[in-house]
Amino acid sequence: MQDERHRGMVGRPVGKPAVVTDFAAEVVARLVAGESTLRGTGPGGLHAPLLARLLEVARGAHAAPVEALRPEMRRARVSVATLADHYIPAAARCLGQDWTDDKASFAEVSIGTARLQAILRDIGSGWSADEDGARDGPTVLLLVPEHEQHTLGAMVVMGRLRRAGVSVCLRTGADFASLRDLFAQRGFDAALISLPCAERVALGTKLVKTLKELTRNALPVAAGGAVLLQDEDALTCLGADIVTNDLETALRSLGLASSVTGAAHRA
Numbered sequence: 001m002q003d004e005r006h007r008g009m010v011g012r013p014v015g016k017p018a019v020v021t022d023f024a025a026e027v028v029a030r031l032v033a034g035e036s037t038l039r040g041t042g043p044g045g046l047h048a049p050l051l052a053r054l055l056e057v058a059r060g061a062h063a064a065p066v067e068a069l070r071p072e073m074r075r076a077r078v079s080v081a082t083l084a085d086h087y088i089p090a091a092a093r094c095l096g097q098d099w100t101d102d103k104a105s106f107a108e109v110s111i112g113t114a115r116l117q118a119i120l121r122d123i124g125s126g127w128s129a130d131e132d133g134a135r136d137g138p139t140v141l142l143l144v145p146e147h148e149q150h151t152l153g154a155m156v157v158m159g160r161l162r163r164a165g166v167s168v169c170l171r172t173g174a175d176f177a178s179l180r181d182l183f184a185q186r187g188f189d190a191a192l193i194s195l196p197c198a199e200r201v202a203l204g205t206k207l208v209k210t211l212k213e214l215t216r217n218a219l220p221v222a223a224g225g226a227v228l229l230q231d232e233d234a235l236t237c238l239g240a241d242i243v244t245n246d247l248e249t250a251l252r253s254l255g256l257a258s259s260v261t262g263a264a265h266r267a
Helices: 018-028 048-059 065-076 080-100 106-123 152-163 176-185 198-214 247-253
Strands: 139-144 167-172 190-194 221-224
Touching (some): 048 065, 048 080, 065 080, 065 106, 080 106, 106 152, 139 152, 152 167, 152 190, 167 176, 176 198, 221 247
Parallel strands (some): 139 167
């Protein structure tokens, strides 16, 4: 949930269908802290051969994608956490740029992004704080509105929070009934809502209202997402307690910053 409202604005190229442009906005959203520059190797930069290998794996049909990446990860001395926080979002931006530049079809970008999500699920399966809730840390509900097939940004945020000891429950397309049942079974310290495009703002408003009703206005709610890259004021009417793409700002506003480790905030 990185604050990039004034950089990398995603427009609607002439002739591009709105639904496809909104998808491109999802994959190029800056949802993690820092914006790395490709310059081979060095502080603040990504290892270009590893990124190239990741894109090759995402565009291919590797049976074991993570294993295909490990040799280059070892050469670059890149951990799985760094792969999740920086390389996968960078690869997603490359896929989105390929679509914008007419170098890749929507199907190719969609499949590539789905494979990046699969890699995230694979490498994040052992990270702490799962669906059952953290024993010693805060618990957060992460929501993505219905009709969103790609949740890459939300998954990156989820991984960072879980490594910091936050229990994260991710739900996509949750309605009032399912949320009511969920809150009947467990409680949350806060909720995060990720919105990829302006067309989902109405759904986001409904989600905020539902969360407030179910908790008698007790649950703090943060909202962000790629929509803020298109319009920095798009979520002002949402009713959330904080609107930002900066994860640290969101946690601080939600009263959780002192409960988590620095792992959730490092670039």
